[in-house]
Amino acid sequence: MLIIDATSSTPIYEQIIDEVKEGILKGIIEPGEKLPSVRELAKMLTLNPNTIQKAYQELERQKVTVTIRGRGTFVSEDYQPRKDEERLMEVSELFKKGIVEAYYMGLTKEDICNLIEKLISELEGVEKDD
Amino acid sequence: MLIIDATSSTPIYEQIIDEVKEGILKGIIEPGEKLPSVRELAKMLTLNPNTIQKAYQELERQKVTVTIRGRGTFVSEDYQPRKDEERLMEVSELFKKGIVEAYYMGLTKEDICNLIEKLISELEGVEKDD
Amino acid sequence: MLIIDATSSTPIYEQIIDEVKEGILKGIIEPGEKLPSVRELAKMLTLNPNTIQKAYQELERQKVTVTIRGRGTFVSEDYQPRKDEERLMEVSELFKKGIVEAYYMGLTKEDICNLIEKLISELEGVEKDD
Amino acid sequence: MLIIDATSSTPIYEQIIDEVKEGILKGIIEPGEKLPSVRELAKMLTLNPNTIQKAYQELERQKVTVTIRGRGTFVSEDYQPRKDEERLMEVSELFKKGIVEAYYMGLTKEDICNLIEKLISELEGVEKDD
């Protein structure tokens, strides 16, 4: 399911983190579901297990997943979002950067809002099958 | 005017680019205005001139500024926005990442839209003095 | 009685050891009392019998329990504490690590002492019923 | 300055983290001070740079250090302790484990308190020279 762009400037392990988080929001990966094992995913993506490991560890640190010794890595069932002033700043910076770039491309405020709407609906629109 | 965070993970040269572009949008820096010379800015920010150089080169590549030999670097007067499919993808990725993170912080769709609105108005709210 | 957190980074077999030892100190489990059989406990906690086995073996190695062939595992009636220089070092390391972390959380020396007092009284406060 | 025990069950990278944090509390390493570079320390301790890297990244994640691109890793000057319910639990667990072990060694409540006092004074007792 995961698509990795080896040529991207964003590190591979970060792409994995992002895709997993996105997949969960979209409902493609469900809470409680088991992620592929480190070695398995490494083989699937023809990457080094260490790279997957790094991604999985960060996902666990963010409480997106939990790992059960000897069993594997699972999507958290009870993710508790918490608003953190610092993280809010980071997200704001991300958005600000995007907005500035958008303006430089000639997009209007309306264009930007439409784009955001579209992106949000892409995340929410996918319904779970089970 | 420029505020640089040496400890940030975004490279310093990129911070400079971002701040200049943001300053222009806000009207703090005006079209035709001369930017400080590389050496000057390097001294002001106590940074390596190479770093400033890299930022200025990138700004020029993006046609945000023009450099006139022997005179200095100036903000373009006739910036022509171009919708570039590739850049649009990049911006979308930026926003998508922000949205995913926002959701993981517990923000609702409405929260996100409000945040975007706020950020846009911060950029537009500052009126030019001339 | 035993509460196991499969997602914890401390191995399950170690959690069992810790809980048994704590239970004995608290008087919840009494000297001479029979512990559940390996299979029984494995079923109760839905764990692999090997895991329980490992915990029981370690408890016996530490002389906290004794195993009687064909009868089961029992809490030692005559546990003889021995001050062991090496173990004292280990415990000191444990405390030191805790103290360092506590300081990094902004706790004062007094806070730490209060916390220790509280934890000790939690162990001692539970009186035996027999 | 750092002493690593390769035979210990605590991972090397964690030992490094612990020793750095302890060194800072003791005043052996001062705020603003530069830590040895990844490669340098790797050579000093005859360890793989990756191992040091992991330790340094975790230290930065905990805000104990900051890294300045191209310059190195420095001890934070403005560490802001924050009490976190979860971390408090972890520290409590650490202490509880230590207390249980101490009891099993025959230490009395008084012994434990004295030990704690001693460990705290070891951290605080070392005064800075500058």
Next chain:
DNA sequence: GTGGTCTAGACCACC
């Protein structure tokens, strides 16, 4: 020079 990422391949503890 610095830290950051990645590969290749190994060994370990745990379940």
Next chain:
DNA sequence: GTGGTCTAGACCACG
């Protein structure tokens, strides 16, 4: 089987 740690050595971006 699982994840976790570590070594060896490489390449890259940044300042």
